[in-house]
Amino acid sequence: MKNLGLLSIFLFIILLNSSLLAQQNDVITIGKLSAAPGDRISGTVAISSEENTAFVPITIVNGKNPGPTLLLIAGIHGSEYSPIIALQRLMPTLQPQNLSGAVIAIHIANVPAYLGRTIYTSPVDGKNLNRSFPGKNDGTLTERTAHFLTSQVYPYADAVMDIHSGDGNEQLRPSWVGYYAEEEDAEIVEKSRKMAMVFGLQYANAFKGSLTPKSKAIWAGSAAVAMGIPSIDVEAGGMGIINPYAINQIETGIRRILDHLEIQQSGLPPVPEPIIFGDRHSVNSPVDGSWYPLVDTEKMVEEGELIGYMTDWYGNRIFEARAPISGMLILRLEAPPVRKGELLITVAELQ
Ligand SMILES: [Zn+2]
Structure with a gap:
């Protein structure tokens, strides 16, 4: 009896400890970087294949108080600079003592493409990181x-934001936020939708199509959703320039998400819900050659309207790109x- 009494006291202490621990954030450890609750750390994590080595610069701000973890990803495409600069501006302003939860920033996911100034793909292996998840x-x-992101970083995340621009050769306007609207798990869709609604951009994309089988989830954002993590994609900026307007949209939008997830309270005013794009239709080039655009993005165009044309190497017009539908050139x-x-x-x- 006496031993049983001691045993129950012992078990009670263990339960008490574990319940106290459950109210604390966990230590976040990614590669050699580790941040306990109340800590901030920045550094790089090496990634190696048999032929090549790269690194990923990361900041972890682990809040003093418990709460959800938001993962921010920039630089999946190395020539999309607005997201990269927005994270460089935002992260130093986040203080662990003010956070209930944590923020992990992948500052530049694809450093080989960033330093190599390549669009779409990595100069190392020719692959598009945002088709490799x-x-x-x-x-x-x-x-x-x-694989590093999905196996070592995503498991910490309660929400993921994958942030892009038009690539170095692309004019993208207006900025938009997207979420996977037709995934099977209605709760994840709704949590993602709410993030898209509060981000503060005027336009949003509700991505069509289910992510079943999960092998379809080859984008960074869709891979998060396939793992059961609410996620939004953001597109702001482009053309390989420093775009202060887009940078500000991204930084402010992240602060609104931090408010929404109750990780931090910025006191930003509420925003109207975005206009959801209907179907999107693209025109791809049937030939190699040179492209001459004629119409600016954000303009309303009529079906059949000439938007630009391709020439051969000598300047002869060989293909005309006409609007496939009436709508906004984005x-x-x-x-x-x-x-x-x-x-x-x-x-x-x-719509
Ligand atoms: Zn991109």
Whole structure:
């Protein structure tokens, strides 16, 4: 009896301790970077394949108080600078003592593409990181980068934001936020939708199509959703320039998400819900050659309207890109070089 009494006191202490622990944030450890509750750390984590080595610069701000963890990803495409600069501006302002929860920033997911100034793909293996999720632990460097994110970083996240711009050769306007609207798990769809609604941009995309089987989830954001983590994609900026307007949209939007998740209270005023784009239709080039755009993005266009044209190497017009539907021109290539099959323009229906 006496032993049983001691045993129950012992068990009670263990239960008490574990319930206290459950109210604390966990230590967040990514590679050699580790942040206990109340800590901030910045540093790089190395990623190696058999042929190549790269690194990923990361900041972890682990709040003093418990709460959810928001994962921010920039630089999946290395020539999309507005998200990268927005995270460089935002992260130093987040103080662990003010956070209930944590924020993890992947400052530049694809450093080889950033330093190599490549669009779409990594100069190391020619792969598009945003088509390489969930990744492979024995794959190429790009595939291993995706695998690093899904295996070592995503498990900490309660919400994921994958932040892009138009690429270095793309004019993208207006900025928009997107979420996966037709995933099977209604709760994840609703949590993602709410994040998109409060981000503060005027336009949103409700991505169509289910992510079943999960092998369809080859984008960073969709891979998060496939793992059961609410997620939004953001597109702001482009053309390989420093765009203060887009940078501010991203930084302010993240602060609104931090408010929404109750990780931090910024006191930003509420925003109207965005206009959801209808169907999006793109025109891809049937030829290699040079592209000359004629119509600016954010303009309303009529079906059949000439948006730009391709020439051969000698300047002869060989293809005309016409609006496939009536709607808003939301993306156009800006720079001349185009390979056969590459996207020239996208028009979105306005509902
Ligand atoms: Zn991108």
